């Protein structure tokens with residue numbers, strides 16, 4: 001992204017202002033369409049009434065995510081330092097980011113996670129068998145399947161006690177809300193959450209965590225001096241929030257896609273080796289995170305539009321993942337397309353460090369599903385998650401035909 005015209009320069013094009021609030025209740029219900037509109041309006045779009053600019057085209061979003069010096073993570077469009085969001089890692093640039101990332105990256109490596117695969121498979125099989133036992137009554141692919149699975153395997157892996165796990169959803173909802181504007185949806189997420197905050201701060205402490213767990217590995221890294229004890233505490237909170245609803249939604253969107261594109265589900269059943277490709281395609285097709293928040297550290301010019309230094313920016317994953325300039329037939333869920341460069345897991349230094357874990361969970365749950373279920377169909381309208389930056393269904397009523 002070149003820098004030539006300067007703000008105020010007559011050469012610079014006027015950055016168009018969006019005529020809707022993309023984070024109000026109505027826009028959240030139609031987030032896909034709103035994000036597509038942002039992308040098509042111009043390469044750079046201004047949020048009404050705020051010093052925030054949004055980038056929605058694949059080329060610019062991926063270049064921006066790679067260029068962390070220009071698009072710094074140290075401030076974001078909405079930034080409340082007193083928020084419940086653990087302020088570490090995703091809120092830092094290298095070199096601070098690099099040191100902490102090495103610790104969490106090691107704990108989430110293929111080698112470290114290999115032993116978890118067997119218990120993931122057991123949990124997935126038990127949940128799918130439980131649904132079979134319910135006969136042909138419709139079920140919710142989120143509450144009864146993908147959330148039931150992730151909300152079991154994740155806290156088990158982290159080493160968090162069983163008691164209080166019912167707060168996981170509210171905790172995730174609060175953390176996601178802190179990434180967006182402090183609007184009505186934000187205040188709804190923050191209502192009556194005293195017990196949730198008390199639970200989350202308790203379970204992230206060392207004395208709550210099981211020996212040998214992923215959570216405890218953060219404190220062991222602190223004992224060895226790689227990070228501080230306070231950073232270990234924050235990392236457990238990050239794992240608890242970043243790993244949960246993203247995975248729940250990606251799996252739920254895959255099932256929604258199996259209903260809408262039955263040919264792709266048939267193909268997957270014939271070729272279960274495509275499970276990871278199907279999971280990655282779900283991420284491209286409908287990404288659970290709408291945008292990454294950054295701040296421009298210098299003036300940036302994109303196709304004649306100038307983002308002045310100090311502007312807070314949103315790099316829009318979901319919009320970019322359906323950019324027709326980059327993807328053929330972007331609205332089609334196609335498990336055979338080359339989706340290796342999708343941005344659903346982010347890109348650059350902050351690209352998702354939990355990807356291997358998410359794929360292992362997909363292997364287990366989608367594996368059990370394709371073995372046991374012949375066909376899916378929608379049994380009602382999916383209900384959207386009413387949050388601003390996170391995106392996806394909160395409920396997907398389905399009917400399944402078991403083998």
Ligand code: HEM
Nearest residue numbers: 089090242243246247250292344345346350352353354358
């Ligand atoms: C399908 C599931 C997942 C999706 C869609 C997802 C998405 C993302 C995205 C888009 C980013 C980049 C954010 C940015 O650049 O601002 C990210 C970063 C991150 N993710 Fe994930 N994630 C998923 C699963 C997980 C899991 C399972 C974990 C933990 C075990 C995890 C932990 C993290 C962490 C710690 C970061 C910050 C990395 C950094 O700043 O270096 N995620 N994720």
